[in-house]
Amino acid sequence: MTRIITVANQKGGVGKTTTVANLGAAIAERGHRVLLLDFDPQAALTAWAGLDPYHLSPTTYSLLMKDSVELKDIIRPMNNLLYLAPAGVDLAAVEYNLTSTKDRNFRLRKKISGDRYQVDFILIDTPPNLGLITTNALVASDELLIPVQCHYLAMRGVRALLETVWLIHDRFHQQLKLLGLLPTLFQPESEHSREVVRELRSVFSKRVFNTVIHEDEALAKAPAVRKPVIEYMPNSQAAKDYRQLAEEVCSGGIQ
Amino acid sequence: MTRIITVANQKGGVGKTTTVANLGAAIAERGHRVLLLDFDPQAALTAWAGLDPYHLSPTTYSLLMKDSVELKDIIRPMNNLLYLAPAGVDLAAVEYNLTSTKDRNFRLRKKISGDRYQVDFILIDTPPNLGLITTNALVASDELLIPVQCHYLAMRGVRALLETVWLIHDRFHQQLKLLGLLPTLFQPESEHSREVVRELRSVFSKRVFNTVIHEDEALAKAPAVRKPVIEYMPNSQAAKDYRQLAEEVCSGGIQ
Numbered sequence: 001m002t003r004i005i006t007v008a009n010q011k012g013g014v015g016k017t018t019t020v021a022n023l024g025a026a027i028a029e030r031g032h033r034v035l036l037l038d039f040d041p042q043a044a045l046t047a048w049a050g051l052d053p054y055h056l057s058p059t060t061y062s063l064l065m066k067d068s069v070e071l072k073d074i075i076r077p078m079n080n081l082l083y084l085a086p087a088g089v090d091l092a093a094v095e096y097n098l099t100s101t102k103d104r105n106f107r108l109r110k111k112i113s114g115d116r117y118q119v120d121f122i123l124i125d126t127p128p129n130l131g132l133i134t135t136n137a138l139v140a141s142d143e144l145l146i147p148v149q150c151h152y153l154a155m156r157g158v159r160a161l162l163e164t165v166w167l168i169h170d171r172f173h174q175q176l177k178l179l180g181l182l183p184t185l186f187q188p189e190s191e192h193s194r195e196v197v198r199e200l201r202s203v204f205s206k207r208v209f210n211t212v213i214h215e216d217e218a219l220a221k222a223p224a225v226r227k228p229v230i231e232y233m234p235n236s237q238a239a240k241d242y243r244q245l246a247e248e249v250c251s252g253g254i255q
Numbered sequence: 256m257t258r259i260i261t262v263a264n265q266k267g268g269v270g271k272t273t274t275v276a277n278l279g280a281a282i283a284e285r286g287h288r289v290l291l292l293d294f295d296p297q298a299a300l301t302a303w304a305g306l307d308p309y310h311l312s313p314t315t316y317s318l319l320m321k322d323s324v325e326l327k328d329i330i331r332p333m334n335n336l337l338y339l340a341p342a343g344v345d346l347a348a349v350e351y352n353l354t355s356t357k358d359r360n361f362r363l364r365k366k367i368s369g370d371r372y373q374v375d376f377i378l379i380d381t382p383p384n385l386g387l388i389t390t391n392a393l394v395a396s397d398e399l400l401i402p403v404q405c406h407y408l409a410m411r412g413v414r415a416l417l418e419t420v421w422l423i424h425d426r427f428h429q430q431l432k433l434l435g436l437l438p439t440l441f442q443p444e445s446e447h448s449r450e451v452v453r454e455l456r457s458v459f460s461k462r463v464f465n466t467v468i469h470e471d472e473a474l475a476k477a478p479a480v481r482k483p484v485i486e487y488m489p490n491s492q493a494a495k496d497y498r499q500l501a502e503e504v505c506s507g508g509i510q
């Protein structure tokens with residue numbers, strides 16, 4: 001049974017794209033077939049894969065807008081067991097174009113429920129807001145993973161995010177589960193960083209992954225060489241962290 | 256003559272809110288009257304000032320939605336020469352509520368053009384997207400300041416941002432000028448960070464501020480103590496950087 005996981009947080013720059021790319025690669029390394037869905041108009045994941053979001057077609061935009069386009073029409077192989085459904089820059093127009101469409105919140109769900117049997121995991125990258133694109137991703141998913149930067153400003157947004165998620169859960173999709181909160185950009189030598197993780201664990205306890213993603217320059221550089229960090233710098237702290245996260249996720253979530 | 260500066264970048268987490276709060280405070284320290292406008296539904300700037308975006312009224316939302324609400328009705332003093340027009344969480348509904356309003360791109364401009372005489376600078380914080388809220392800010396502004404994190408993923412988004420800005424410039428507001436690109440979260444010991452700044456200067460040359468904002472934990476901690484960094488840690492690298500930026504901005508931009 002395919003597990004569909006949305007990675008979301010309206011706070012910007014907390015490691016959503018970085019987590020989809022690197023967790024996806026680490027899960028594929030364990031032998032699972034993984035599809036990465038780029039649902040962010042910035043198309044960072046698509047660029048990371050070496051594709052040009054300005055001249056691509058069909059993309060996740062076509063998947064949402066055109067009834068005739070199926071998921072299998074837009075999937076591209078990235079490497080062994082890893083696939084990508086790329087975004088185009090036109091994705092930014094979705095919110096406006098679907099305003100008066102009745103099933104606007106269910107467009108993605110209708111498209112990906114059928115093809116589940118082909119992959120083991122689908123990971124969805126989302127933009128830094130809780131608009132129609134992110135709602136579509138959540139309504140189409142089984143689970144939600146929330147990266148949280150180990151900074152005060154990132155922490156304060158979590159409650160607002162969870163409130164919105166429960167609204168979506170109650171109105172559109174009662175099966176949606178919170179897979180967990182993932183501390184990111186952790187700086188072990190920083191008291192502030194350690195304090196944020198302590199606060200997250202005390203407020204959200206079992207909902208916080210045991211794995212913490214350390215700040216590691218390898219993650220900032222990996223997109224420039226179009227590789228996940230487990231290929232680019234296999235012995236780095238970041239590679240270790242994402243492999244550990246893949247183990248936690250594959251064993252069914254936080255123990 | 257009041258200078259209205261929007262701080263924008265659809266890439267998340269690059270230091271937009273941090274720049275509005277700390278540049279604003281540094282300009283006020285030089286003796287200018289400064290109004291900070293929180294136009295981000297995350298209301299990080301409003302929370303930084305110690306206000307509760309869930310129970311505030313009127314806010315910048317009312318300014319956009321209600322013809323009877325004027326800028327002077329929502330301004331609150333923060334400290335000597337520094338004022339804030341706070342955001343409410345309802346700001347997230349603006350995009351949807353104004354979809355079929357004819358003057359939806361000019362709502363803010365109509366409200367702030369009259370009151371200019373009361374302050375020397377207006378700095379506008381925006382969300383990490385290029386939707387209606389950011390368009391309103393740009394159409395109401397004289398100048399645009401773009402913070403760019405010194406990472407590959409942040410750099411690739413600048414071209415897309417400038418394309419959108421020139422569209423807005425040509426269609427709605429020919430007087431809008433690019434004040435400059437501000438390198439942020441700079442890590443001097445990182446070759447990748449130095450490479451990004453070199454690349455920015457070679458591609459955008461005179462458009463890049465001489466000032467570079469270094470990564471400094473004081474900036475991550477300052478929001479938690481509800482102070483700008485020039486008050487919280489006046490001798491920090493970050494305080495020095497934002498004071499230097501204030502000097503560059505006050506002397507009319509990049510020399």
Ligand SMILES: Nc1ncnc2c1ncn2[C@@H]1O[C@H](COP(=O)(O)OP(=O)(O)OP(=O)(O)O)[C@@H](O)[C@H]1O
Binds near residue numbers: 220
């Ligand atoms: N653990 C880490 N260590 C160092 N750099 C990181 C780490 N995680 C992410 N980064 C870098 O930080 C920046 C922000 O990460 P990323 O773009 O993945 O966040 P995001 O949440 O997807 O941002 P957006 O909100 O714009 O979509 C990127 O330049 C990325 O390369």
Ligand SMILES: Nc1ncnc2c1ncn2[C@@H]1O[C@H](COP(=O)(O)OP(=O)(O)OP(=O)(O)O)[C@@H](O)[C@H]1O
Binds near residue numbers: 012269471
């Ligand atoms: N120079 C810096 N050094 C260290 N931390 C910084 C620096 N600038 C910003 N920060 C921290 O990095 C995070 C991102 O900054 P900030 O929230 O200002 O970015 P933003 O562009 O406004 O994000 P968003 O896209 O979510 O609105 C915050 O936690 C902030 O405290």
Ligand SMILES: [Mg+2]
Binds near residue numbers: 040126
């Ligand atoms: Mg992203």
Ligand SMILES: [Mg+2]
Binds near residue numbers: 272273299380381382
């Ligand atoms: Mg912000």
